[in-house]
Amino acid sequence: RIDGARLWQSLMELARIGATAKGGVCRIALTELDRQGRDLFVRWAREAGCSIRVDAIGNIFARRTGTDEALPPVMTGSHIDTQPTGGKFDGNYGVLAGLEVLRTLNAAGVRTRAPIEVAVWTNEEGSRFVPVMMGSGVFAGAFTLEHALAQRDAQGISVGEALRSIGYAGQAGPAPAVGAYFEAHIEQGPVLENHGRVIGVVTAALGQRWYDVTVQGMEAHAGPTPMELRRDALLAASELVLEVNRIAVERKPHARGTVGTLEVFPNSRNVIPGRVKFSVDLRAPDDAQLLDMDQALRAACARSAAERGLAIDVEQVVYFPPQPFTPRLVQAVRANADDLGYSSMDVVSGAGHDAVYVARVAPAAMIFVPCDDGISHNEIESAEPAHLEAGCNVLLRAMLAAAEV
Amino acid sequence: RIDGARLWQSLMELARIGATAKGGVCRIALTELDRQGRDLFVRWAREAGCSIRVDAIGNIFARRTGTDEALPPVMTGSHIDTQPTGGKFDGNYGVLAGLEVLRTLNAAGVRTRAPIEVAVWTNEEGSRFVPVMMGSGVFAGAFTLEHALAQRDAQGISVGEALRSIGYAGQAGPAPAVGAYFEAHIEQGPVLENHGRVIGVVTAALGQRWYDVTVQGMEAHAGPTPMELRRDALLAASELVLEVNRIAVERKPHARGTVGTLEVFPNSRNVIPGRVKFSVDLRAPDDAQLLDMDQALRAACARSAAERGLAIDVEQVVYFPPQPFTPRLVQAVRANADDLGYSSMDVVSGAGHDAVYVARVAPAAMIFVPCDDGISHNEIESAEPAHLEAGCNVLLRAMLAAAEV
Numbered sequence: 024r025i026d027g028a029r030l031w032q033s034l035m036e037l038a039r040i041g042a043t044a045k046g047g048v049c050r051i052a053l054t055e056l057d058r059q060g061r062d063l064f065v066r067w068a069r070e071a072g073c074s075i076r077v078d079a080i081g082n083i084f085a086r087r088t089g090t091d092e093a094l095p096p097v098m099t100g101s102h103i104d105t106q107p108t109g110g111k112f113d114g115n116y117g118v119l120a121g122l123e124v125l126r127t128l129n130a131a132g133v134r135t136r137a138p139i140e141v142a143v144w145t146n147e148e149g150s151r152f153v154p155v156m157m158g159s160g161v162f163a164g165a166f167t168l169e170h171a172l173a174q175r176d177a178q179g180i181s182v183g184e185a186l187r188s189i190g191y192a193g194q195a196g197p198a199p200a201v202g203a204y205f206e207a208h209i210e211q212g213p214v215l216e217n218h219g220r221v222i223g224v225v226t227a228a229l230g231q232r233w234y235d236v237t238v239q240g241m242e243a244h245a246g247p248t249p250m251e252l253r254r255d256a257l258l259a260a261s262e263l264v265l266e267v268n269r270i271a272v273e274r275k276p277h278a279r280g281t282v283g284t285l286e287v288f289p290n291s292r293n294v295i296p297g298r299v300k301f302s303v304d305l306r307a308p309d310d311a312q313l314l315d316m317d318q319a320l321r322a323a324c325a326r327s328a329a330e331r332g333l334a335i336d337v338e339q340v341v342y343f344p345p346q347p348f349t350p351r352l353v354q355a356v357r358a359n360a361d362d363l364g365y366s367s368m369d370v371v372s373g374a375g376h377d378a379v380y381v382a383r384v385a386p387a388a389m390i391f392v393p394c395d396d397g398i399s400h401n402e403i404e405s406a407e408p409a410h411l412e413a414g415c416n417v418l419l420r421a422m423l424a425a426a427e428v
Numbered sequence: 429r430i431d432g433a434r435l436w437q438s439l440m441e442l443a444r445i446g447a448t449a450k451g452g453v454c455r456i457a458l459t460e461l462d463r464q465g466r467d468l469f470v471r472w473a474r475e476a477g478c479s480i481r482v483d484a485i486g487n488i489f490a491r492r493t494g495t496d497e498a499l500p501p502v503m504t505g506s507h508i509d510t511q512p513t514g515g516k517f518d519g520n521y522g523v524l525a526g527l528e529v530l531r532t533l534n535a536a537g538v539r540t541r542a543p544i545e546v547a548v549w550t551n552e553e554g555s556r557f558v559p560v561m562m563g564s565g566v567f568a569g570a571f572t573l574e575h576a577l578a579q580r581d582a583q584g585i586s587v588g589e590a591l592r593s594i595g596y597a598g599q600a601g602p603a604p605a606v607g608a609y610f611e612a613h614i615e616q617g618p619v620l621e622n623h624g625r626v627i628g629v630v631t632a633a634l635g636q637r638w639y640d641v642t643v644q645g646m647e648a649h650a651g652p653t654p655m656e657l658r659r660d661a662l663l664a665a666s667e668l669v670l671e672v673n674r675i676a677v678e679r680k681p682h683a684r685g686t687v688g689t690l691e692v693f694p695n696s697r698n699v700i701p702g703r704v705k706f707s708v709d710l711r712a713p714d715d716a717q718l719l720d721m722d723q724a725l726r727a728a729c730a731r732s733a734a735e736r737g738l739a740i741d742v743e744q745v746v747y748f749p750p751q752p753f754t755p756r757l758v759q760a761v762r763a764n765a766d767d768l769g770y771s772s773m774d775v776v777s778g779a780g781h782d783a784v785y786v787a788r789v790a791p792a793a794m795i796f797v798p799c800d801d802g803i804s805h806n807e808i809e810s811a812e813p814a815h816l817e818a819g820c821n822v823l824l825r826a827m828l829a830a831a832e833v
């Protein structure tokens with residue numbers, strides 16, 4: 024069993040780097056604070072007897088040797104970069120749960136057959152550099168190293184430059200094989216809490232399609248223009264916001280539909296909006312349903328354009344296929360939660376995670392624990408020490424089984 | 429009859445001051461360009477034999493003496509400040525139609541009993557300094573001179589400072605009596621054009637109530653948060669945008685309901701909107717209907733808040749009562765349009781105008797002429813020379829009747 028107090032203390036110590044006044048953490052990818060966080064992890068991992076490898080996109084791998092070094096490693100990990108107004112647990116928990124597994128094995132003098140690795144993936148959040156989940160995306164071949172290194176932040180600094188400036192531009196080379204990958208993470212949603220369960224057995228991650236929608240109507244003066252002669256872009260956009268919601272509500276329980284951004288032009292009180300731009304985020308557990316939602320969205324846009332005499336342009340900007348996790352590993356998570364006496368339930372991950380990319384190239388599974396009120400990407404993000412301990416115990420057991428003690 | 433070519437030439441000459449690449453005019457209130465425009469008008473008015481008076485809020489009055497100087501003047505006018513992307517006709521037409529009346533009287537050697545005045549009202553547009561229709565508002569006692577002078581632009585410059593810097597801070601004193609006020613203006617809407625009429629006989633201006641509405645929901649991650657556990661501020665706001673439209677559509681033909689501005693927080697693609705702010709602009713021809721619309725808006729907000737578990741705050745920020753024009757003067761416009769053989773129709777002004785304030789303290793009426801496609805507050809704003817000439821002929825006749833030749 025892992026040491027819950029030691030895990031909690033490490034979480035609190037790492038959270039001091041970039042701590043915000045409201046109790047959160049701002050430790051943006053590839054900044055000086057990210058370097059300090061990485062350096063702390065590397066020191067702790069070395070103290071735990073690990074060797075350190077850094078790859079060309081800055082992913083850190085801390086390795087505890089196995090008795091059979093020819094076997095591919097059993098890996099865990101997550102990220103330590105945060106949102107600008109992020110919390111102490113998103114990502115950080117998965118990395119430090121991995122460290123706690125290493126420390127527990129050391130304290131118990133356990134040798135595993137396969138090596139154990141703890142990964143710190145670069146730029147999961149995507150706040151400073153897009154695309155999100157950059158380090159695991161390169162590792163999994165979702166996009167090229169060159170593409171990732173060339174991305175620039177708002178100040179024009181590239182990923183490659185930022186990596187060199189914090190000293191984490193490592194060795195290029197093919198991604199090594201991974202025997203099994205487990206990632207512990209806070210749920211970032213309210214389902215476990217609402218069901219009073221401690222462990223979320225993550226069977227899959229929702230597929231995602233993101234869009235930019237532009238509605239082009241006709242700007243006109245709000246006073247002299249009769250209602251029946253208007254081509255109001257915001258009216259059409261508002262109907263579509265409701266439609267995006269309906270598309271997901273009709274496909275319960277797992278489908279999601281969200282308009283997160285919306286901008287109005289010219290955005291003046293007494294001018295009928297001539298143009299509106301908004302984003303659509305559709306998610307579903309299988310590709311057929313996601314495509315069905317895509318078609319429903321496009322049909323709604325076409326209908327609204329025809330009815331209101333507007334032009335509506337729909338452009339898909341992001342696509343993640345639904346990603347099932349490896350049934351054998353998922354079952355290991357479920358069985359170990361049961362063995363340990365933790366209440367659990369099967370859940371799907373609504374969000375993308377590094378594990379979702381890793382699952383493209385290796386057997387993978389995730390372990391969720393509740394976060395208070397389901398709140399994440401927020402400085403008030405919080406989680407119960409007992410839940411974090413439980414998730415880490417499940418991680419330990421699942422990794423030991425995969426690494427053959 | 430007035431000289432349509434001379435009127436057009438003056439419009440084009442004034443439009444050179446602040447001319448934009450797209451054929452519009454940007455001559456913001458109390459800027460150096462506004463000064464140049466004012467100087468040109470003053471020069472033309474002096475050349476037409478007028479004396480010039482400037483009041484403390486910078487309104488300019490060009491006076492042609494009457495045979496009975498004890499009579500209150502018969503006045504016309506409008507404004508020469510424009511929107512940042514404004515056109516050549518909004519306001520400018522009313523001022524230069526007044527100048528054309530003076531020139532026509534001079535050319536014909538006509539003396540009127542009452543003096544004739546042409547007013548250039550300060551800051552009608554309100555783009556740089558709020559409130560809108562500032563000069564006529566002070567003149568009509570809608571708010572105090574001190575209040576108006578103290579308003580500041582985005583750079584912190586006050587109206588008083590701006591007036592002094594362009595040399596148009598005139599004499600304080602009570603507003604003089606006005607015998608009758610006529611204002612010629614482009615319609616800024618499509619009604620005359622759609623009906624194929626040349627002269628709009630403006631019987632009244634719609635009352636207006638403007639609001640700031642804030643919807644407070646709960647920010648959450650768009651992926652892991654199930655549809656049924658959301659408190660999405662943009663969903664509620666979208667319902668209300670449609671409701672504002674419905675409130676006006678149900679009260680045809682004159683009611684208007686517009687959401688011109690809408691802002692989403694935090695405005696991130698994969699975050700359920702936690703807060704939305706939007707504006708509402710309601711207009712109606714009578715106060716009872718406007719109040720009824722106010723109550724419908726508040727009821728819709730309360731209903732949406734209760735149904736979706738959100739807080740919705742509604743704050744009224746502007747109120748203009750409906751303003752009927754003076755029946756005797758309205759009839760003079762109608763009768764003179766008929767006499768001159770111009771097609772006409774009664775219309776209400778959907779927008780506020782200087783005449784709406786002046787009508788609080790003097791007999792007043794307005795003359796509308798069509799503008800192309802009903803477009804205004806736009807650099808492509810345009811109007812037919814023949815229509816501008818027709819409106820000016822009606823203005824000449826109506827003023828002559830009021831001033832007793």
Ligand SMILES: NC(=O)NCCC(=O)O
Binds near residue numbers: 375651
């Ligand atoms: N975990 C997480 O916030 N991923 C970002 C991409 C997403 O919205 O799913």
Ligand SMILES: NC(=O)NCCC(=O)O
Binds near residue numbers: 246293
């Ligand atoms: N004419 C004009 O644009 N007035 C501004 C106030 C309004 O929206 O009615």
